[in-house]
Amino acid sequence: MAADQWEIVVVRHGTRHARRSDVYMNYGFYGEADDDFTVDYYLWVLRNGEQIIHVDTGYSQAGAAKRGRTVLIDPLEALRRLGASAESGNPLVVTHAHYDHIGNVAAFANSPIYMSGAELEFWTSDIATRPLFSHYGDQDEIADLLAAEHEGRLVAFSGRLELSPGVELIEIGGHTPGELVVSVQTRAGEIILAGDAAHFREELDRDMLFQSMADVPQSYRALDWLRSQTDACIITGHDAGELDRFTPLDGALAGHAAVAGRAP
Template sequence: MAGKTWEITIIKHGTRVTRRSDVFMNYGFYDEPDDSFRLDYYLWALRSGDQVIHVDTGYSAAGAAKRGRTVLIDPLEALDRLGMNAGEGNPVVVTHAHYDHIGNLAAFANSPVFISRKELEFWTSDIATRPLFSHFGDQDEVADIMEAKREGRVREFDGQLEIAPGVELIEVGGHTPGQLVVRVQSTIGPVILAADAAHFHEEVERDMLFQSMADLPQSYRVLDWLRNQDVAAIITGHNPGELERFEPVGGSLAGIAAVVGGARCLTG
């Protein structure tokens, strides 16, 4: 992965406030008082020169309304402001097929879509419609992936795949059967986009699992793996305050986006 470096843009498109007991699995086991807890919702974009790679596509307006989620900005509008139009055909990485990571995928109608084979097989199986999984899944949006597959645009793989110099997809599982993380070479060094392999830094630091995990033992192993990575930064899928750790984007995206490992501060 040496050589080419990428600028990583974090886009916060949604947020919600809930309780700690609604976020961490079996919270009562920790014998701690309950309290309010904020989750933020992100998508990510990688840019190196004229090359762009999208990592997840956020939740759609319909997906947000169905679950009472706040929309801070339409993900497609945010990308447009950054000069990354969804129709340009840039690759899309699906870290996992939950509603808040594959909404809006139909707008990327010219893009190749990278997804774990296990992930796609799971979400097209009968188990995906069982209540403990279907709350986070959306069969209409899974259908968008299947449409892309019929068009020959889906790139399924197992294990690890370098999709461009400096961008490696790693299948870790745990949260979902084919959960991916993305290892990106940036100017600050290697960065891991954990997506929902780790929703929050507290999950990694305190060994506290998120409420929904497809494979509990593997989920713990993934946290161990993340703790052992020699990287400049791990960026989680939902931790509040991820933007504050990095260089803010100004203009119309102030408070909505930040840049990791870039040589400049973008103005959206």
């Protein structure tokens, strides 16, 4: 497949109604009035002809119920409707190991899984069970990653990894110790899936950090790096406006998905 023929299906599977003070770190420092805020939850599917790469798996029904998140469409059902079911054995990229990004990993029982080694090491350490981190983690889901490692299906790397021509995984850290971003070459140019290196466009525009960051200085550096990629389109991890930026997907996923990377 040509390296620049990828397209990205952005799937919104969940949502949350919050307050600005719920999502931005030390919100009072900005001297602004509080207000309502919407957090959306996504997973992404890269397509190049018959080749498919999954990026993250969304949250599970149990993970949503535990934290009061709304399920708009079950992530596994969304993938089935897209013709990219979890059982198909396509590669899976884990940008980071929070509950809303690995909630359905067990369903990808035939897939090779790619993630940062620093990320896996962190979530299998004692620090991962401390309250400031454990809210976003789930030890049962981490166990699913360890089972994949035991089966020889998990590839833990550091730095950069070319997963396929036109798709590069880049370890950037900050939000979590091994947060990844994904660079994808498309007909419309380079697109970078920021994962949670940038949850919202406002983070990029105003240097406002999400309320949970494992490494605050590195989180700022990650935003600096994303902003330096001036020729790339950045897709954030949770901004409620992401679907509106791209071509709506018709059919069984109408209202839940859009396609990025098609030629203008």
